[in-house]
Amino acid sequence: MDQTVIKYRHCGRDIYSFSCSPYSFTQQTDDVDRSECPICHQTLTFGLLDAPVTLTCPFMNAHQVSCAFVIGSVHGPSYLGEWHDTEIHVGVSNSEGLVYNYTLSGVQRDDRGWEQCVCVQLVPPWRHDLRESWDRELEEFSVLAEWVSERFDEEREFGSCCYGFALTFINRMRSLDGKVSLSRDEFTGSYILPRMKTVSTYIKIYHTILQHGFYKLDHT
Numbered sequence: 001m002d003q004t005v006i007k008y009r010h011c012g013r014d015i016y017s018f019s020c021s022p023y024s025f026t027q028q029t030d031d032v033d034r035s036e037c038p039i040c041h042q043t044l045t046f047g048l049l050d051a052p053v054t055l056t057c058p059f060m061n062a063h064q065v066s067c068a069f070v071i072g073s074v075h076g077p078s079y080l081g082e083w084h085d086t087e088i089h090v091g092v093s094n095s096e097g098l099v100y101n102y103t104l105s106g107v108q109r110d111d112r113g114w115e116q117c118v119c120v121q122l123v124p125p126w127r128h129d130l131r132e133s134w135d136r137e138l139e140e141f142s143v144l145a146e147w148v149s150e151r152f153d154e155e156r157e158f159g160s161c162c163y164g165f166a167l168t169f170i171n172r173m174r175s176l177d178g179k180v181s182l183s184r185d186e187f188t189g190s191y192i193l194p195r196m197k198t199v200s201t202y203i204k205i206y207h208t209i210l211q212h213g214f215y216k217l218d219h220t
Contacts, residue, residue, distance in 0.1 A: 001059065001077050001116065001206055008052040011040040016055065016205050016215040038214045058199045062114035063097035067123035067134050069166055069191065070099060070114055077116040078207070081200040092138060092166045093119075095131045100142050102165035106149035107142040118199055120191050122170065134173060141169050 003018045015038065035044040046052070059077045062070040071090050073079040080088060091101030091114070099110045123130050141147075147165055163184070171181040182190070208215040 001057070001203075003206075005055040005057070005202075005206060005209065006052045007055050008044075008046065009050040010037045010044060010046075011042070012218070013039060014217040015039065016209060016217075017213065018209055039216060055202070055205070058118060058195065058202050059116045060119045061097075062091075062093055062099055062117045062119050063111065065093060065119040065121055066095045066097060066125075067121060067131055068093045069120040069122060069170065070117045071119075071192070071196075072114050072117040077199075078203055080118060080196070081203040090162050090166050092169055094135045094138050095123075096135075100138055100165075100169075102147055102152070102162045104149060104152050106152075107147050107165070109142075118195055120195065122173075130173075130177060133176065137173060137176070138169060141172060 005016055005018060007014055007016050009015070017038070036042065037044055062068065062072070069090065070093055071080065071088055073088050089101060089103075091099040091108075091110070093099050093114075097111075099108075099114045101108050101110065123134055125131075145151075152161065167182070167184060167187055170187070174181055205215045
């Protein structure tokens with residue numbers, strides 16, 4: 001999903017596409033081809049509030065996001081939508097973007113492979129003290145006997161696995177920071193579901209543009 005999505009308003013609708021002619025922003029002359037609205041087929045002209053804006057992509061390079069909970073899929077970002085049943089994989093990045101994640105082979109420390117993910121940064125950049133302890137605690141946590149490869153199937157049976165690894169560490173850091181621990185439902189509801197709804201909407205728009213050249217949203 002490497003194309004930029006833009007959004008503009010025309011003929012009473014929000015219209016999304018991958019590109020917009022630069023002539024849409026300037027006064028046209030008769031010898032220049034004008035861009036047409038894909039709905040009404042009229043020449044695209046915009047007022048200040050209707051002009052194209054870039055739609056923020058919800059996917060980020062987890063190796064460039066420090067101290068974050070990261071969500072990815074081996075099948076690519078298109079499979080992170082709410083309607084897909086494919087298994088997602090999660091991990092935790094350190095301050096340098098190294099992603100720690102629990103797998104059948106035990107805890108992995110990946111410096112690549114998480115380039116298009118959903119990232120939830122959990123430590124603000126100005127918390128230098130917490131960032132330093134985050135790295136130290138994450139390395140110590142990752143070598144605990146609880147996360148050896150032999151216990152992966154056992155953790156999976158109880159619905160934990162990679163999510164359990166990440167959330168247990170996050171709660172460990174919350175405790176050190178004087179905050180209460182969060183249950184799986186609490187963390188998912190507060191930090192994950194709102195982002196995944198945004199992701200699903202973006203994927204729907206993106207795939208519709210791929211198929212039809214645009215996506216429209218009528219205003220009622």
